[in-house]
Amino acid sequence: MISIKRTRDLYLKLFLSTFSISAFTFGGGYVIIPLMRKKYVEKLKWIEEKEMLNFVAIAQSAPGPIAVNASVLVGYKIAGVLGALVTAFGTVLPPLLVMSAVFLLYASFRDNPVVNAAMLGMRVGVAAVLIDVVITMTKGIVKEKNILSLIIMIVAFIAVYFFNVHIFVILAVSAALGVFATLYKSKQKGGAVK
Amino acid sequence: MIYLQLFFSFFQVGLFSIGGGYAALPQIQSQVITARGWLTLSEFADVVTMSQMTPGPIAINAATFVGMKVAGFSGAVVSTVGCVLPSIIIVMILAYFYTKYNDLKGVQGMLNGLRPAVVAMIASASLVVLLLALFDGTLPQSVAEVSLISILLLVVCFLLLRIFKPNPIFVILGAGTAGVGWYFVDKLLTLT
Structure with a gap:
């Protein structure tokens, strides 16, 4: 167990480290995990390797951006609730400032034909990135070889895309199905043991 | 009141986007475009594009952009806070239970069901961006338009x-x- 003294210096260090990590995570998401590992596991040795993996699992299972979730976990582990707030603030500040500036640029340049041509081209690039992501994720689900997962995926897609079913309904139903399936499986396993 | 609307819309985006990153796309689409009309579809595609090149998660980028557009910098701050608040609260609760019981099994079953649904929703939002990038949002009426x-x-x-x-x-x-x-x-x- 690592114990760290909660001084003003520590909070400043937490803020600055999350701020700099966040400022260089372009595109967001999983990119932040290796950066955080390097900083907190290898360099500062505040967190153990195995614990970091658990943090990633929690960050993925909780709602909201992974980057924010992971930094809240690190902050909470090192300096409690105040630490979590400090790291969350450090993580959110760079995108908030940068995107505000980008919005102002966007608002004044979007009618420029060259900028417009660049945006149209980049949109196609982003579409390609999204197709790539979706294919990789779908492959992951198919590889599980779980019929329920496949059914949930297909039905959810049809429900969202063609019938505009509210996302909350889909999340609630699929979460409930997942819980029931797990309970049913563990019950069966328990029966087999007897 | 516009600040409250921004706050609650992005609170919901943050609360319901499970699976990180792209999982926010369908939420933003339903909260910001369909429900409120704060962005046009083509602005949505631009926000997704810009968020790929600026630091930070798409959800926060979108919150800042929409906040700026609707109510200036204070709007951006309110939307962003709304967007990350569910994360902060829920993750701290999970962290508390994790440090207390060191067990994540309860969440696991729910996740198994959620994961395929999240993939489906990301696919749906991606299809919207794809159609927008290629045909400005609607399927072409003739080959000449492609x-x-x-x-x-x-x-x-x-x-x-x-x-x-x-x-x-x-x-x-x-x-x-x-x-x-x-x-x-x-x-x-x-x-x-």
């Missing part, structure tokens, strides 16, 4: 991503450069 250049660019980008697995930023920037290049070529062609 931009061959866009489709060619899409195929090239996609193959580059699948084969070389580069950082997506470079592919997106490359596509932007190609877009500008084509703009000038097209201009030259119409001049001559």
Whole structure:
């Protein structure tokens, strides 16, 4: 167990480290995990390797951006609730400032034909990135070889895309199905043991 | 009151986007575009594009952008806080239970069910962006409306991503450069 003294210096260090990590995570998401590992596991040795993996699992299972979730976990582990707030603030500040500036640029340049041509081209690039992501994720689900997962995926897609079913309904139903399936499986396993 | 609306809309985006990153796309689409009309579909595609090139998660980028557009910088701050608040609260609760019981099994079953649904929702939002990039949002009525250049660019980008697995930023920037290049070529062609 690592114990760290909660001084003003520590909070400043937490803020600055999350701020700099966040400022260089372009595109967001999983990119932040290796950066955080390097900083907190290898360099500062505040967190153990195995614990970091658990943090990633929690960050993925909780709602909201992974980057924010992971930094809240690190902050909470090192300096409690105040630490979590400090790291969350450090993580959110760079995108908030940068995107505000980008919005102002966007608002004044979007009618420029060259900028417009660049945006149209980049949109196609982003579409390609999204197709790539979706294919990789779908492959992951198919590889599980779980019929329920496949059914949930297909039905959810049809429900969202063609019938505009509210996302909350889909999340609630699929979460409930997942819980029931797990309970049913563990019950069966328990029966087999007897 | 606009600040409250921004706060609660993005609170919901943060609360319901499970699975990180792209999982926020369908939420933003339903909260910001369908429910409130704060963004047009084409602005939505632009926000997704810009968020790939700026630091931070898409959800926060979108919150800042929409907040700025609707109510200026204070709007951006309110939306962003609304967006991350559910994360902060829920993750701290999970962290508390994790440090107390050191067990995540209860969450696991729920996740098993959620994961395929999240993939489906991301696929749906991606399809919207794809149609927008290629045909401005609606399926083309005739073959003449299809931009061959866009489709060619899409195929090239996609193959580059699948084969070389580069950082997506470079592919997106490359596509932007190609877009500008084509703009000038097209201009030259119409001049001559």
